[in-house]
Amino acid sequence: MKPxxxxxxxxxxxxxxxxxxxxxxxxxxxxxxxxxxxxHFVNTFFSDEERxxxxxxxxRSVSLVRPKEPIGGYWSNDYYGGKCSxxxxxxxxxxxxxxxxxxxxxxxxxxxxxxxxxxxxxDEVFRTFESEGIHGVDSxxxxxxxxxxxxxxxxQLLVKNVAGPALAEELVEHExxxxxxxxxxxRRWHLFYSRxxxxxxxxxxxxxxxxxxxxxxxGSGRAARHEILVSQRVVQLIFKKKWKGAELSPVQTV
Numbered sequence: 001m002k003p004x005x006x007x008x009x010x011x012x013x014x015x016x017x018x019x020x021x022x023x024x025x026x027x028x029x030x031x032x033x034x035x036x037x038x039x040h041f042v043n044t045f046f047s048d049e050e051r052x053x054x055x056x057x058x059x060r061s062v063s064l065v066r067p068k069e070p071i072g073g074y075w076s077n078d079y080y081g082g083k084c085s086x087x088x089x090x091x092x093x094x095x096x097x098x099x100x101x102x103x104x105x106x107x108x109x110x111x112x113x114x115x116x117x118x119x120x121x122x123d124e125v126f127r128t129f130e131s132e133g134i135h136g137v138d139s140x141x142x143x144x145x146x147x148x149x150x151x152x153x154x155x156q157l158l159v160k161n162v163a164g165p166a167l168a169e170e171l172v173e174h175e176x177x178x179x180x181x182x183x184x185x186x187r188r189w190h191l192f193y194s195r196x197x198x199x200x201x202x203x204x205x206x207x208x209x210x211x212x213x214x215x216x217x218x219g220s221g222r223a224a225r226h227e228i229l230v231s232q233r234v235v236q237l238i239f240k241k242k243w244k245g246a247e248l249s250p251v252q253t254v
Contacts, residue, residue, distance in 0.1 A: 042176050042194045046250055051235055054250030056205060058198065059230045061119055063108035063245035070097040074113060075223075086184030088223035093118075096156065098143040103154050108245030110157075117225045119157045126155060128241065134234060136161045136209030159228055161212040166204035168254050180221070189217040189224045197252035198227075205253065210234050 007016045021028055051057055072078045078098075083091035097118070105111040111120045120142065129137055138158040142151040167190070169179075179190045206212050210233055213226035229251065238246050 044194065044196055044249070046197075046248075048239070050250050051248045052232070052239065054197075054235070055202070055232055055253045056200070056229045056251040057232075057235050058227045058249040058251060059110075059119070059234070060228070060247045060249075061108075061110040061112040061245050062247045063105060063111040064114050065111040065120055066104045067099050067101055069113055071100055072098070074115070084182060084185040084187065087180075087182035087187065087189050087217075087221060088219055089182065089187050089189050089217040089225075090185055096140045096143050098148060099151070100145070102144055103142060103151050105154070105245070109241070109243035110245035115223075117223070119228065120154060121157050123153045123155070124241075125157075125243065128237060129234075132233070132237060134210045134237070136206075136211035159211045159213050161206060161209050162226070163200075163206055163212050163215050163229065164204035165215045166200040167214075167216050168199040168201050171199035171252070171254065187217065189219050189221075192218050192220070197250050199252045199254055202253040205229065 002019065021031060070076070070079065075083070079093055079095050080091045081094045083089075103111075103120070105120070105122070109122050109125050112118055126137075126139055128134075136159065138160060139155040140158050142154055142156055143149070144151050172193070173195050176195050177191055177193055179188055181188050200214075204215070210231040212229050214229060216226070217224040218227055219225060230248075235248055238248065
């Protein structure tokens with residue numbers, strides 16, 4: 001197996017070895033046994049047909065905006081309030097992000113700082129959403145420079161609507177996914193869902209909007225977020241316009 005990246009000690013043994021392998025590969029059983037309990041990352045690759053046919057998809061960005069973090073640092077109290085110091089949930093964004101320089105996203109229509117806790121988009125996206133009657137999405141300006149002027153053609157995508165408790169816990173897979181009650185704030189948080197489609201109850205998801213956040217918090221144990229859900233109409237627009245920078249993970253509604 002060829003590594004994506006690697007590093008070795010002086011004696012030639014691997015310090016880090018990063019590679020991809022499909023669970024359908026003949027190599028996977030041997031590799032899984034070799035790794036044992038060592039941590040490894042699992043992700044699911046969905047087809048375009050799966051994305052387009054789903055009632056809802058999780059929307060994240062796979063493109064980076066530069067500068068890669070706002071003035072004051074990402075988790076600065078200038079931008080966030082109410083964050084639990086233990087699990088990283090319960091936060092709300094209280095102010096627009098402030099960048100040192102004009103944001104650069106290349107040819108991407110969507111971008112983030114790399115954490116997917118925030119989502120930015122170019123003006124074309126917002127104009128299209130408005131003309132197509134997309135509901136449930138708003139925007140915040142991005143401030144730039146010492147004079148804090150508004151970035152040109154680039155805004156933060158803001159979602160305020162929240163679905164009801166929707167996680168169908170009897171349908172989740174349990175090898176990778178787990179939930180915990182925070183010892184600090186008492187709120188229940190869940191690991192990011194990485195194998196298959198996240199199962200959500202249709203009755204708890206709002207049908208009158210095209211954008212909404214999950215009621216549930218998903219994270220790593222140190223930081224957590226609501227996932228952003230977008231309707232089939234939004235997914236179809238992203239494909240039709242060939243907007244780059246969007247990652248769409250279909251949701252299983254039951």
